[in-house]
Amino acid sequence: MVKLFNTLTRSKEPVEGSSLRIYSCGPTVYNYAHIGNFRSYLFADVLNRTLKLAGYQVEHAMNLTDVDDKTINGAIELTKKEPGKYADLKSALAAYTAPYTEAFFADLKTLNVIKFDHHPRATDYIPAMLDLVERLIQNGVAYEQDGSVYYRIGEKKDYGKLSRVDLEKNKTGTRYNTDEYDKDDVRDFVLWKAESKDGVHWHSAHGDGRPGWHLECSAMIHEIFKGGIDIHTGGVDLIFPHHENEIAQSEAGYGAEFVKHWVHCEHLLVDNRKMSKSAGNFYTLRDLLQQGKRPEVIRYFLLSAHYSQKVNFTAEALHQAEAGVEKFYSLWQRLTRVKKNSAQADAEFAKTSAEARAKFTAELCDDLNTPRALAVVHEYIRAANAFADARQDVVAEADADEMMQTLRHFDKVLGLLDLIPKTGVSGDLQALLDERNAARAAKDFKRADELRDQLLKAGYKILDTKTGSHLEKV
């Protein structure tokens, strides 16, 4: 049974049921996603993987926001750059968002995020959104004003239950700019925005317009899951107003319970500061890869802190993550080359392994405690290395299997083994290694050390073991 902290109740609650419907807020495809975004998507991945490891059936959707102010501005820029190329602004919008959508999927793959079942795009769900708008008007909680439709917050008695924002108090001392709005109440939020024929627009009973930001998630959840969902995830910044508004419109429009479990992931800081373009500490995944950072290291780094805590992205932290990944890989590679015999399995070690697997799962089931899960992994790595040390790298096949099976079990959530760098050792390198070992056997240590340095420069370090020498990528 997995337990998750529920933002709605501010307490850890069990996830009931065996078949779960999950919706995670995904990217707005107006740019390449940054490392902070990926924390959130990786969090969704860890949730997904953990639930499956714990035996749940999972149907998981992550949306793509492809129509909003930012994407529309991008589309307008496109048409300015290449006048006449696009039939209308809507097709320019599609052209503008396509490469970022593609990049997003590529980036998820780079980080070894398991594919989600659905990736609904807002523009594919306009009818569903308009349907929700009509329901809200019929139910008396939304009203039209100059071609736009607004949600009347005053009608929702428990508005604010998720974020615990008290709009009555917030009304004064506020940053709302009243002049910009034609709404009955400044706090009301827009469901449907009137838009001229020149803008990105769809036809509706209220004239031409386009959806407000909050609308898509409610409509898509309703369409895809035909009802409420079990878990909804997103970054903490979405709690208010986005998720609060989603709750309001979904509950008022569809009636039934909307979301059982709200789970939010904290922000990532870079060098202890909020990441922002103006501060010059804004990194996309692509930027980092270009700097030579490895995806598996980024993945490990993001797992090393609990999702509910801020995590600080620094060069030092990344270095520490790299060391952790190396330890994991290095044991895996050791196991692939260990000499095997047909001796009986070591019962005590089998027990250690089984306990480690169980503990790993248990830690994750406890509100996705990845730091504790990693602690279990490290303890196991130590035990396994000690086991192999004691047997001078000659172990029973059954024991080797046990160890690999355990690492694979960890990897069902860690997702690191798929990203292991290919260690194809060329014949040239192998020849150098052989020559070095021959020199060493002949006690020509000067020559042996020269060759070792040469290999290191080529990017390989030598591991001398009882069963022979091996090269491992640095």
Place this chain on the structure above:
RNA sequence: GGUGUCGUAGCCAAGUGGUAAGGCAGAGCUCUGCAAAAGCUCCAUCGCCGGUUCAAAUCCGGCCGACACCUCCA
């Protein structure tokens, strides 16, 4: 102004009433021709002050210090 989060060793980071997980870095040792890798050993009383309790990092109050949301934002 409102709401909320956080402050644990040089660094990263768990633990939320029973006497401080794990990792990185560092030191010593084993192994090694020397190294590397691996293993073993060592390395903190939890921002400050007060309170509750047999017992507090963990609960309560105050203070100090970071930060987030309230506006597009993962």
